[in-house]
Amino acid sequence: MTDWLGPEEWRAVALSLRVSFWATLFSLPMGILVAYALARWSFPGKQLVNGLVHLPLILPPVVTGYLLLLGFGTRGPIGGVLADWGIVLAFRWTGAALAAAIMAFPLMVRAIRLSIEAVDPRLEQAAATLGAAPFWVFVTVTLPMALPGIVAGTILAFAKAMGEFGATITFVSNIPGETRTIPSAIYAFLQVPGGEGSAMALVIVSVVVAMGALVLSEILARRVAARVGGA
Amino acid sequence: MTDWLGPEEWRAVALSLRVSFWATLFSLPMGILVAYALARWSFPGKQLVNGLVHLPLILPPVVTGYLLLLGFGTRGPIGGVLADWGIVLAFRWTGAALAAAIMAFPLMVRAIRLSIEAVDPRLEQAAATLGAAPFWVFVTVTLPMALPGIVAGTILAFAKAMGEFGATITFVSNIPGETRTIPSAIYAFLQVPGGEGSAMALVIVSVVVAMGALVLSEILARRVAARVGGA
Amino acid sequence: LGAWSPVIAAADQVVVFAAASLTTALTQIETGFEAATGHDLVVSLGGSSALAQQIRQGAPADLFISASTDWMDALAADGLIAPGGRFDLLGNRLVLIAHGRDAARVAIGPGLDLAAHLGEGRLAMALVDAVPAGIYGKAALTHLGVWPALAPRVAQTDNVRAALALVALGEAPYGIVYATDANAQDNVTIIATFPPDSHPPITYPVAVLAGRGGAGVDAFVAYLRSDAARTILERQGFVALQP
Amino acid sequence: MLEVAITHDFGSFTLDAQFCAPPGVTVLFGRSGSGKTSLVHAVAGLLGPDQGRIAVEDWVLLDTRHSIALKPHRRRLGYIFQEGRLFPHLSVGQNLRYGAWFAPKDAPREDMGRIVDLLGLGALLDRRPGALSGGEKQRVAIGRALLSAPRLILADEPLAALDDARKAEILPYLERLRDEVKIPILYVSHSAAEVARLATTVIAIEAGRVIAQGPAAEVLGDPAVLPLGAREAGALITARVVGHHDDGLTELDATGIPLFLPKLVQAPGTVLRVRIAAHDVILSRNRPEGLSALNILPGVVRDLRTGAGPGAIVSVDTPAGRVLARITRRSAGALGLVPGVAVHAIVKSVSVAPGDVGAGSGLLA
Amino acid sequence: MLEVAITHDFGSFTLDAQFCAPPGVTVLFGRSGSGKTSLVHAVAGLLGPDQGRIAVEDWVLLDTRHSIALKPHRRRLGYIFQEGRLFPHLSVGQNLRYGAWFAPKDAPREDMGRIVDLLGLGALLDRRPGALSGGEKQRVAIGRALLSAPRLILADEPLAALDDARKAEILPYLERLRDEVKIPILYVSHSAAEVARLATTVIAIEAGRVIAQGPAAEVLGDPAVLPLGAREAGALITARVVGHHDDGLTELDATGIPLFLPKLVQAPGTVLRVRIAAHDVILSRNRPEGLSALNILPGVVRDLRTGAGPGAIVSVDTPAGRVLARITRRSAGALGLVPGVAVHAIVKSVSVAPGDVGAGSGLLA
Numbered sequence A, B: 001m002t003d004w005l006g007p008e009e010w011r012a013v014a015l016s017l018r019v020s021f022w023a024t025l026f027s028l029p030m031g032i033l034v035a036y037a038l039a040r041w042s043f044p045g046k047q048l049v050n051g052l053v054h055l056p057l058i059l060p061p062v063v064t065g066y067l068l069l070l071g072f073g074t075r076g077p078i079g080g081v082l083a084d085w086g087i088v089l090a091f092r093w094t095g096a097a098l099a100a101a102i103m104a105f106p107l108m109v110r111a112i113r114l115s116i117e118a119v120d121p122r123l124e125q126a127a128a129t130l131g132a133a134p135f136w137v138f139v140t141v142t143l144p145m146a147l148p149g150i151v152a153g154t155i156l157a158f159a160k161a162m163g164e165f166g167a168t169i170t171f172v173s174n175i176p177g178e179t180r181t182i183p184s185a186i187y188a189f190l191q192v193p194g195g196e197g198s199a200m201a202l203v204i205v206s207v208v209v210a211m212g213a214l215v216l217s218e219i220l221a222r223r224v225a226a227r228v229g230g231a
Numbered sequence C: 001l002g003a004w005s006p007v008i009a010a011a012d013q014v015v016v017f018a019a020a021s022l023t024t025a026l027t028q029i030e031t032g033f034e035a036a037t038g039h040d041l042v043v044s045l046g047g048s049s050a051l052a053q054q055i056r057q058g059a060p061a062d063l064f065i066s067a068s069t070d071w072m073d074a075l076a077a078d079g080l081i082a083p084g085g086r087f088d089l090l091g092n093r094l095v096l097i098a099h100g101r102d103a104a105r106v107a108i109g110p111g112l113d114l115a116a117h118l119g120e121g122r123l124a125m126a127l128v129d130a131v132p133a134g135i136y137g138k139a140a141l142t143h144l145g146v147w148p149a150l151a152p153r154v155a156q157t158d159n160v161r162a163a164l165a166l167v168a169l170g171e172a173p174y175g176i177v178y179a180t181d182a183n184a185q186d187n188v189t190i191i192a193t194f195p196p197d198s199h200p201p202i203t204y205p206v207a208v209l210a211g212r213g214g215a216g217v218d219a220f221v222a223y224l225r226s227d228a229a230r231t232i233l234e235r236q237g238f239v240a241l242q243p
Numbered sequence D, E: 001m002l003e004v005a006i007t008h009d010f011g012s013f014t015l016d017a018q019f020c021a022p023p024g025v026t027v028l029f030g031r032s033g034s035g036k037t038s039l040v041h042a043v044a045g046l047l048g049p050d051q052g053r054i055a056v057e058d059w060v061l062l063d064t065r066h067s068i069a070l071k072p073h074r075r076r077l078g079y080i081f082q083e084g085r086l087f088p089h090l091s092v093g094q095n096l097r098y099g100a101w102f103a104p105k106d107a108p109r110e111d112m113g114r115i116v117d118l119l120g121l122g123a124l125l126d127r128r129p130g131a132l133s134g135g136e137k138q139r140v141a142i143g144r145a146l147l148s149a150p151r152l153i154l155a156d157e158p159l160a161a162l163d164d165a166r167k168a169e170i171l172p173y174l175e176r177l178r179d180e181v182k183i184p185i186l187y188v189s190h191s192a193a194e195v196a197r198l199a200t201t202v203i204a205i206e207a208g209r210v211i212a213q214g215p216a217a218e219v220l221g222d223p224a225v226l227p228l229g230a231r232e233a234g235a236l237i238t239a240r241v242v243g244h245h246d247d248g249l250t251e252l253d254a255t256g257i258p259l260f261l262p263k264l265v266q267a268p269g270t271v272l273r274v275r276i277a278a279h280d281v282i283l284s285r286n287r288p289e290g291l292s293a294l295n296i297l298p299g300v301v302r303d304l305r306t307g308a309g310p311g312a313i314v315s316v317d318t319p320a321g322r323v324l325a326r327i328t329r330r331s332a333g334a335l336g337l338v339p340g341v342a343v344h345a346i347v348k349s350v351s352v353a354p355g356d357v358g359a360g361s362g363l364l365a
Ligand SMILES: Nc1ncnc2c1ncn2[C@@H]1O[C@H](COP(=O)(O)OP(=O)(O)OP(=O)(O)O)[C@@H](O)[C@H]1O
Pocket: D130, D131, D132, D133, D134, D135, D136, D161, E010, E011, E012, E013, E030, E031, E032, E033, E034, E035, E036, E037, E038, E039, E082
């Protein structure tokens, strides 16, 4: 089946996996933090943070990509600062990961937030009376109890990252081996006569990968729920 | 401020609101049903349903739009049947609503599912012993207890519908007044040199609308949670 | 070359940002160029507007091949193009297509009553104010005097391939696309070709970007002008403009 | 008549129990973890046992052999859960009315106002369960079950969270429910006082099995059958109300023997059960004089059991029925108690409440 | 010494309570909804009262005037909640060890194995709380709090869900905790038996206010102070273990009067408190002979209170201390009981357990 997808396409698949993996991994701690803050704290500007997090969902992806380009491009205010530190995002796979992470972030945060909100605060109180400081209450009670939602949110974010196109191609372009993810490759194929077959092959690959992740997450979540359940 | 946005753009805003509103409203019952089934039932093919629901998230939007075109176009198997009943989706705002609904569906289902899973089954048992048949248990206990998640999922879906572009333009193209939503208009502006200003005006409108919905949902959810809370 | 290049081999790496409609042609040109010169060609394909914006934001491109002159002009105005580095690579023809393998041809002229042909159906075009194929199509229909009648019946897509797909699927009975797209598509028939004078000339300009250059870039520019490239482009249905 | 016969394997724990619950209150009695809640769950349909049959008269709720298993909502139960399980999104009033929404139109109903008064919930109707104290929650749970027009009441330690005063207020209501409405009540309790006061039938459970069952008087009156240690021993005897005296005492007649109790509400002629706990009885060879205790039953020692401890249980046959006394072996020896010896059982009158020692309401001696 | 003085307005309910809890067990006693749990929450830091001060010795937990309010996790409490609150995602063993993870290294610790044995949790360590019975859950909750090396134990009706046998097993442990470890225990209970057995100090709460507080002997022994109805009345007297007899009885000396109890574990010489419930006392003008009751205390009537009911409470001064007797007005009249009259208080020996009537463990008479 080596000729089923060409080497270029396999590179796109590998790149998409890498981009989605790192995008998900890096946004997870931030996602948990933001979800927790939105679920349990009240602070000035909370609605603003909430709005910012959801922005990528509301905006057309092209706009998000455009804004990323303006902000994180080599000439952008943030991109310039990062470049001085040796971190280059523009037109790199790291930028693709950033775009994917930002696009997937609202989904991740929503899922985690809902499951944190569902944790019974009375259990957190019980942990506090047993001497657990807020951080440890979070680590030993809130986090494990919210695990099904965290798993769900993570996989959702991964799936979204695998499918992200508009923001990615606008921000980091479509450079083979560097930023040409599966969706970008599909786009390129669809732009030329006769490319539909190759596009479909890539669609199938990405569906298989994402479905695999999804089924895995269901199994994980069920196992976790069985452990936690029947309180 | 009438000249801040042209009449064309105001039409796009009105259309986007209409499309998102109906997309959300129509997918809500279905979303609740699917979320409940995934949360509480086990049936053969459950993983398949779960996968199908998430498909629009995984696929590049263009592919989803193309598949919609194949299935729901006037010549498509489903579109043909619907056309016989007088329901035309192709090139209509109704089609735009369908595309938006399908793209937003995974987000809605995930949020609702998580909050249904968080409802204590022992309360549902208690309702059953008091004579409530499963449907009534659902309506009087599960649904109200899951309300914060349902509100969250609905608003998430609405926000997503407001931002949907790729699938919509591929499925129903861009017909002013009929299918030219805010994102289509923004995209068009961004394609021509010097169009960024007009694009940004529309971005601001859509951000304001979606943020309004978001803040509203937070307030609603908080009120609901306060009613349910402290069990 | 910029700091971007992760591997700097003995041979140069040439980065080309090109309109997505050139995908197949550039894939073949890449193979030929790399075999012939030993340089490494990297092609990033996308919408001309997105690519131009990226170049404005400092994208590490050596060359830009645009599907319209507008964006090239805009870059030129910004001073992002190397002086003397711009030329028109190729041209294209705009055609009217119909659904089906053997639709009847029509004559394009002042008497064309496309609206009657359409009936309840739609005319598929790329975005008429934004995407080059749509802009050219609108110009042609305006030139023919039928635009006001047709405007409400146009289904605009975000790119010309999507317009082609609508016709191929029969969702729209007619469409206006490039000849290059229509040639390769089953299930559509070119029923007329718009006269070149009915719309601004369709050209794909190429430019070396400001501050770029070197042996690799020079070699690629030379290759683009070669017969080998010309053959490839013409096989795709383009009109090669450079001798 | 509720008939239950089920087996279920929990892995680490096996339930294997058969019992019949005639009309009235059937108390499931047993230590923590013995399987009481699991049995009640099976009756409610919340636990689907591996095998078994559950029926109320000829209305079959479960029969695994014939693949019958009514869904919980068709069983028309009023289940008072061990942990309340109030609906947090509904007000107290809505919680109380919940069951009535689903009850058949023609089902006999309790009056909402009456139950609210009885349970002291009047001031709480608009509150949410989240803002209630533990005992308040449990009272709402009781009210909710009673108001659902059930054909069978299941109560899992419904009074454990209540103070004695509140218990004393609610118990008579449960008694009336038992006596007036002909619905079986399956009642889980740890409290001997509650058991004595309410039980028509007692089912003793140990490690998932029924180790004793029968009429309350029998199970609680026979120390050999009683599984839970002599502490719970006591006898139930039947008496008729003779009349009410001016000093607040009610006189009963227990087959010729007068008994005095704090004023009862029952009309003269009413027949009652009274419980005499074994640890409340003092024995005397001579008829004692000049004591503050008003109730003295003459009788004959029937038998005497001693265990490993310092105690002994003496059964005394009196005209009113058998009475048990828990005394020390030392006293038994000192008084020369052997079967056939005539003795007087001195009963502290307060102990002779309407079946109830622990939760009686008046002052007496 | 725990000092609490807080006010808090719940809207429909106002808490306004001041009390001191000296070392030992301080029982909060009051009816459902009186504010007991709210008070305990305030001590734990789970409720931030509008105003007030809470301190253990000179360690201030809360002082609204100086804006001090320690976070719950800094208060080093072992809180046994009314509703268990076990961690559902941890096994029973992990639940038990939870508090120890956070306790200071040098804090004095209970031995895990001992507590596990005591609470009968050995077989449950690998289970999850979801698969436990109600009583099992509560036992785990008790163990979890005890194992967290607390400086103050808060217990909100910890034994309500347990059967008498299990209660009887755990109570002595709580007693030992009270006597051996010098940590204050704040204990909410409805059960007079538990109160009598454990309480050093009793705080009676009614509608959010403290209506009586003081040493247990005083509050429980004075029917005028006792808020909760005469049923709970009883006297506490102090006695010293004299020796253990062969027939399983332990002899005590209460200021010259011998008392016999079922075998106790305490060594001769130990000083104990024993409770004599008013309703377990029979009065006699003459010294009674030939009775199975072993414990008879001579004394003099101090006073006699009658209420609206048929009962009377007689205080009798005996050499061992004041004893209360609950008798009928009729008997009081018949025996001619007025202050100054000499009487004998006949106490059913089983009633004289180590402070505990309701949960005593042996047979006696
Ligand atoms: N959050 C709240 N809002 C309003 N009222 C409340 C709130 N929490 C408790 N209450 C009320 O305060 C009173 C005291 O409650 P608390 O839980 O302290 O009672 P308690 O003495 O522990 O009762 P129980 O013995 O039934 O557990 C109750 O009347 C209760 O309804």
